[in-house]
Amino acid sequence: MSIANFIPGQPILSWILAIIGGMLILYFIRPSAHQLLDNLTSLLVQMLKLLSRSLVLSAKNMSVRNKEVLLEQGKQQAERELERQFIRLGSLVEKDLARYPMVQRNIEQNIVTMEDKLRQTSEVSAPLPEWTEAVESIAKLKDTTKNDAVVGKLLQAIYEAFHSQQKEVTNTYKKDISQRHSILKSSMGHWRHLLEKVGTVEKHWKHLNEQAKKIDLQVERFENMVQGTDKAQRLLKASNSTQFFISLVVIIIAGFGAFVNYNLIALPMSELMPATSQVAGYDVATIAAAVIIMLELTVGLFFMEAIGITRLFPVIHFMEDTKRTIFGWVCILFLLALCCVEAGLAYMREGMVADKAMLTSFLVAGDAAPIAAEASSIPMIGQMTLGFVLPLILMFVAIPFESFIHTGRHVLGSLMVNIFVLLSTLLRSVSLFLKQFTNSLKNVYDIFCFGPLWVGHLIEQRPQSSKAKNEPFEKELEHDAVLTITKES
Amino acid sequence: MTYLINSFKFSILAMLILITSACTEQKPSTGLYILLDTSGTYTAELKKAQQIIHYYLANLGPGDSFAVARIDSGSFSEKDIVAKVTFDHRPSRANEQKRQFATTISEFIRTVKSSAYTDINGGLLLASEYLNETQASKKVVMIFSDMQEELPKGFVRDFSLNLANYQVVALNATKLRSDNLDPKKYMARMDKWQQRIEESGGTWRVINDLEREDSLAL
Numbered sequence: 001m002s003i004a005n006f007i008p009g010q011p012i013l014s015w016i017l018a019i020i021g022g023m024l025i026l027y028f029i030r031p032s033a034h035q036l037l038d039n040l041t042s043l044l045v046q047m048l049k050l051l052s053r054s055l056v057l058s059a060k061n062m063s064v065r066n067k068e069v070l071l072e073q074g075k076q077q078a079e080r081e082l083e084r085q086f087i088r089l090g091s092l093v094e095k096d097l098a099r100y101p102m103v104q105r106n107i108e109q110n111i112v113t114m115e116d117k118l119r120q121t122s123e124v125s126a127p128l129p130e131w132t133e134a135v136e137s138i139a140k141l142k143d144t145t146k147n148d149a150v151v152g153k154l155l156q157a158i159y160e161a162f163h164s165q166q167k168e169v170t171n172t173y174k175k176d177i178s179q180r181h182s183i184l185k186s187s188m189g190h191w192r193h194l195l196e197k198v199g200t201v202e203k204h205w206k207h208l209n210e211q212a213k214k215i216d217l218q219v220e221r222f223e224n225m226v227q228g229t230d231k232a233q234r235l236l237k238a239s240n241s242t243q244f245f246i247s248l249v250v251i252i253i254a255g256f257g258a259f260v261n262y263n264l265i266a267l268p269m270s271e272l273m274p275a276t277s278q279v280a281g282y283d284v285a286t287i288a289a290a291v292i293i294m295l296e297l298t299v300g301l302f303f304m305e306a307i308g309i310t311r312l313f314p315v316i317h318f319m320e321d322t323k324r325t326i327f328g329w330v331c332i333l334f335l336l337a338l339c340c341v342e343a344g345l346a347y348m349r350e351g352m353v354a355d356k357a358m359l360t361s362f363l364v365a366g367d368a369a370p371i372a373a374e375a376s377s378i379p380m381i382g383q384m385t386l387g388f389v390l391p392l393i394l395m396f397v398a399i400p401f402e403s404f405i406h407t408g409r410h411v412l413g414s415l416m417v418n419i420f421v422l423l424s425t426l427l428r429s430v431s432l433f434l435k436q437f438t439n440s441l442k443n444v445y446d447i448f449c450f451g452p453l454w455v456g457h458l459i460e461q462r463p464q465s466s467k468a469k470n471e472p473f474e475k476e477l478e479h480d481a482v483l484t485i486t487k488e489s
Numbered sequence: 490m491t492y493l494i495n496s497f498k499f500s501i502l503a504m505l506i507l508i509t510s511a512c513t514e515q516k517p518s519t520g521l522y523i524l525l526d527t528s529g530t531y532t533a534e535l536k537k538a539q540q541i542i543h544y545y546l547a548n549l550g551p552g553d554s555f556a557v558a559r560i561d562s563g564s565f566s567e568k569d570i571v572a573k574v575t576f577d578h579r580p581s582r583a584n585e586q587k588r589q590f591a592t593t594i595s596e597f598i599r600t601v602k603s604s605a606y607t608d609i610n611g612g613l614l615l616a617s618e619y620l621n622e623t624q625a626s627k628k629v630v631m632i633f634s635d636m637q638e639e640l641p642k643g644f645v646r647d648f649s650l651n652l653a654n655y656q657v658v659a660l661n662a663t664k665l666r667s668d669n670l671d672p673k674k675y676m677a678r679m680d681k682w683q684q685r686i687e688e689s690g691g692t693w694r695v696i697n698d699l700e701r702e703d704s705l706a707l
Binding site: 278362 | 581
């Protein structure tokens with residue numbers, strides 16, 4: 001039965017009645033409907049708020065954990081750097097101190113030699129003979145015995161002897177001085193040597209001082225890490241993000257290298273593995289090629305760990321030195337074996353490509369196919385070299401990989417924190433939207449039952465207006481009563 | 490305790506090996522059977538068929554099966570199979586097989602003699618038997634013929650074929666002189682074959698332009 005037939009033959013009236021009936025029903029169930037909407041909204045909003053709060057809490061916890069991890073990593077790194085600096089300083093001191101007695105002996109020898117030479121220069125030659133006084137006495141004779149020829153001759157002889165003697169003494173003196181000068185000159189070399197030695201010592205001390213300053217800086221950094229200061233955290237964050245992106249770029253480049261390597265050996269692997277089998281839709285041969293590359297990477301990783309460049313596996317890192325050396329040798333031998341396998345596969349690939357080309361040529365031209373000219377061996381040599389060298393190059397990916405793993409933990413953590421905060425904000429927004437949406441729904445509901453509501457409102461208004469009219473009168477009565485009571489009192 | 494841990498490790502390893510071996514599956518292979526019409530003047534077209542065979546030889550890979558048979562007066566006979574091969578899983582060996590196959594086909598085309606009749610249904614039955622044996626995941630029968638069946642006296646070919654999951658392709662279905670006079674004959678002939686193949690569960694296709702590589706793709 002349709003609504004238009006409520007009152008037979010009166011469709012409009014039937015519709016009006018139906019609408020009025022509907023409005024009345026909506027009006028009577030209005031409080032319950034509003035309550036239901038409120039309850040549902042409240043439930044959803046509470047759930048969203050709870051979720052949002054839990055996300056914020058998780059973000060906070062994660063942030064704290066991130067900070068701890070970051071500082072711990074920073075501490076480890078600082079420890080490693082400090083350790084390296086101490087080792088460097090130790091070796092420097094050991095080297096210099098080992099040489100120091102020799103330098104000291106050398107300096108002492110030089111000093112002794114110079115002292116000897118100085119002593120040699122301080123030796124004074126014999127003074128002039130004392131017969132000059134005798135000459136003076138004889139000279140006085142000249143005054144008393146004038147015109148005495150004998151005296152004159154004697155004096156002349158003395159004079160000549162004196163001159164010759166003086167000349168001889170002067171020559172001796174000059175020779176002596178010259179000798180002293182040459183001794184002093186020869187001591188210049190010792191001075192220079194001494195200066196050089198002292199200069200070397202000074203240089204070493206300067207170097208030591210620089211190392212000490214570096215260590216001071218490292219220690220200060222380490223202290224900051226231990227104290228967990230904001231500065232240290234900021235520095236670590238910046239450093240971590242940079243390291244993460246650098247290592248990511250290097251890993252991507254290495255990925256391309258691995259891809260080239262894969263293509264080099266995928267075809268010849270079909271000669272070794274059953275080409276008619278598949279795993280998860282991929283040929284076993286191609287999977288085997290990928291496995292070989294992964295094995296090379298793993299062995300390379302172990303080798304880098306064994307020689308102490310990376311610290312990804314504590315078991316290897318804390319091995320005894322002898323065992324670790326043996327392990328390193330084993331790894332490099334395996335890696336070289338795999339390199340040889342790859343070179344062999346690259347050789348095989350070239351043969352297969354040539355065979356395929358010959359077959360195609362035969363199928364196209366039949367027996368009249370031209371005999372292929374002897375191909376250049378350069379591509380084959382190039383492929384074999386690539387096959388041998390690429391695994392060795394890929395081995396070095398262990399370094400950025402370690403960096404990626406260490407820094408990725410923090411970068412991923414930070415990303416998660418941001419996502420959690422964003423989600424929490426979104427959930428809050430949704431809860432606000434739900435609240436407003438419920439209010440709007442209530443208003444829309446009220447529009448559908450506006451008639452009864454309006455009537456109800458009018459009815460509600462009437463007693464209120466009569467009450468409002470009576471209110472001043474009642475107040476006046478009250479006021480009179482109060483006045484009467486006051487007067488009576 | 491150590492024993493338990495070792496046992497646990499070993500069982501994990503064993504499980505991994507089992508899972509890996511269970512995951513290994515056979516690569517989908519293709520089975521191709523080409524029927525060559527050697528009746529009447531159609532033998533002149535066989536050079537084209539050789540090119541088609543070479544094309545498929547170049548494209549089929551390890552694990553695929555390939556056979557070429559002739560359609561003559563009575564084609565339901567193993568003697569009519571010119572060459573058949575399932576390519577080895579090693580590409581080098583497969584290439585060698587392809588060379589031998591191509592040589593056999595070349596020899597056949599050089600020495601083929603025309604037959605008086607054309608037993609296409611017999612050839613189709615033989616093809617379906619062969620391809621069922623190969624267990625190829627994709628089965629294709631190509632009929633290099635004008636599709637005009639002519640049977641000798643006494644030959645009955647009203648059997649039902651089971652060609653479910655088969656692709657049947659008519660290659661180079663040339664028009665006969667009578668088709669030129671009345672093209673309806675040609676269309677009726679083609680419709681009849683299409684109906685027969687589709688009733689047998691297979692799909693039907695006609696390729697007349699052999700230069701288009703994409704239409705030849707399996």
